[in-house]
Amino acid sequence: MCDSEVPITIAMPSDILFTEQDDRMSPGPVFAFVKALKAVNDILRKEYPDSKELFRVLLISDKKSDSLKTAIREHEMEELITPEPVSPSQYLIDKLKRERTHLYLASEQSKAEEAANASIAAATVFIPENMEQVSEEELRVVFDGDAGLFSNQSERVFQTEELQGFLEHERENVEIPMNEGPFKGFLEALEKLKKKWDLNTKCPIRSYLVTARSAGCGGYRALNTLLSWHLEMDEAVFLGGPGKGPTLEKIKPHIFFDDQMRHVKAALKVGTLACLVPESRAQHN
Structure with a gap:
């Protein structure tokens, strides 16, 4: 031990x-x-x-x-x-x-x-009216990226400079890992636990990144950030803007974390237990 x-x-x-x-x-x-x-x-x-x-x-x-x-x-x-x-x-x-x-x-x-x-x-x-049946064989946890796993710096750029400003910001900083967000520690604990299973044994824990970032510079920067933390997700989905509901409907997670109420509502519509991540003072430090 x-x-x-x-x-x-x-x-x-x-x-x-x-x-x-x-x-x-x-x-x-x-x-x-x-x-x-x-x-x-x-x-x-x-x-x-x-x-x-x-x-x-x-x-x-x-x-x-x-x-x-x-x-x-x-x-x-x-x-x-x-x-x-x-x-x-x-x-x-x-x-x-x-x-x-x-x-x-x-x-x-x-x-x-x-x-x-x-x-x-x-x-x-937040609880859906009709909860989707979830797996009893493995734990599935879905995270949002910005203001969740990562800091909300890029999201603040998007809010002030809109899409074009965000894209330019990510292109200029594509090789620079983002600062950690409030849920980095929880993901770290999950990934540490998952290492108890070797490659020949199916791990009963699966982690997902589902983000509105595209698979371009924004997506690369997200993966580069996780790599710099020595963390790996089982799956990463880069939506490039569309709603998250259909993706969550396919994954059927036990729990989903996001900082945007519109994504929480989309999750509830497909029967997913959804959790709204609040903005904190620490995010601005």
Whole structure:
């Protein structure tokens, strides 16, 4: 066992994982994602019984519920009871940092923004009316590029100088890796975990980059940035502008991260659990 092995901690409020009905807890909208995390853990425990490098789900709750505690025990999770101090938000942020949280999924945008401003990878969960059935054999995670895996510098150029200015900016900086975005650390943790599987064994984790960048200089710069970080995606899709819905419909991910609400809405239309990445103060530093 390597001393550097730590669990990949994912925190979320209990009400998006379970719904309480007649004093019983039923699977909620994020349950399929967490179920896939547990399936990966089951495989890892068989191959590496002493490893600490597993997914760890931390449920956030402000109430004491016997049915919730039972559900948490049954699904091998941990519970964080949040009290009502003077500043509950700061209490939660401090706790998430102490727990070395890799990802915080929020049900409220304000809480995601507060966490992001504290340099925690955070996103607000949006739930489709009709969720697409997802794989039970592998975990599929889709990331956006700019303002997600990468910094939002290029996106700010696009907003101020429009498409032509963006294209010129990427052409001039094509060999210069972009700065890291808020989700680089989470991808890094996933890719480190994937290295436990050798080339002859199918890995149950698949990561995707789905970006509006084209396959030209913008796409090359994205790949060059990942290469400079020594990270590899299983697939990278450069759309060159069209909506992301059809691509997500083919991938059928357990979860999708994007900083643009229009892409989140496109994901919801095809039944994908979508998470909106907030803009943070750290992105402008």
